[in-house]
Amino acid sequence: MKKVSICINISVLILLLSSCSASLSQKEFEELNIKISDIQSWLNLMPGGPGSFHIAGKYQLPEDLNEKEIFLDKIVIMDKDKEIYSLTAELQFFYNPEFRVKEFTFSNYYQTKIEPALIKKDFVDVQLVFSVHGVLFRKEINSVQLKRVY
Numbered sequence: 001m002k003k004v005s006i007c008i009n010i011s012v013l014i015l016l017l018s019s020c021s022a023s024l025s026q027k028e029f030e031e032l033n034i035k036i037s038d039i040q041s042w043l044n045l046m047p048g049g050p051g052s053f054h055i056a057g058k059y060q061l062p063e064d065l066n067e068k069e070i071f072l073d074k075i076v077i078m079d080k081d082k083e084i085y086s087l088t089a090e091l092q093f094f095y096n097p098e099f100r101v102k103e104f105t106f107s108n109y110y111q112t113k114i115e116p117a118l119i120k121k122d123f124v125d126v127q128l129v130f131s132v133h134g135v136l137f138r139k140e141i142n143s144v145q146l147k148r149v150y
Contacts, residue, residue, distance in 0.1 A: 029137040032070065034130065035060045035101075036139065041077075041124055042147040043114055051114045053077075053085070055126065055144075056107040063100040067093065072106050073136065074129040084115050084124070121146050 039057030055075055061067055077085040087108040094103045106128075118124070126141045 026137060029130070029132060032065060032132070033062050034065075034070070034139070036128065036141065039126065039141060039144055040147070041126070041144050042149050043118065044149050046150060052110065053112045053114050053118060054108060054110065055087070056105065058103060058105050059128070060096075060104070061102040063102065065102070067102050067104075070130065070132050072104065072128055073131040075106065075108055076127040076129060076138070078125040078127060079117050079121065080125075082117070084117055085112065087112065089128075118146065 036057065036059045039055070041053070041055040044052045044054060055077065059072065061070060072089040072091060075085070075087045075089050076083060077087070085108075089106045090109065092105045094105075095101075096103050122145065123143045124146050126144050128139045128141065130137050130139065
């Protein structure tokens, strides 16, 4: 009976420690120093096929952050407070030894159908949803220009 009690206490302690280490506030997320750059969005309106929506950009992680535990999970496109897309991010990884950073390019699936709400828009709001140790955090980027490609 005493062994069972000890096992239960140890299990509870491990559970508490692991849940505390996984919790992270939005402020702490901002302090991780994830840099987002070169974000672009466009509508492909070229003749000969259905149009498509595209978004692409880059982000950097400092060398000391683990890219398997901190990564871009989703790209959410908003129009005011209405969600238009929730897209799985397609990532490509590059290590830049000169600056000691891990660089990622991100994009959406190349055949994303154009939602009618975007046809007359010149700007979209973007939320990049990062997974940090399994916890999701949103980084908002407002007023990303929505270009047209003919």
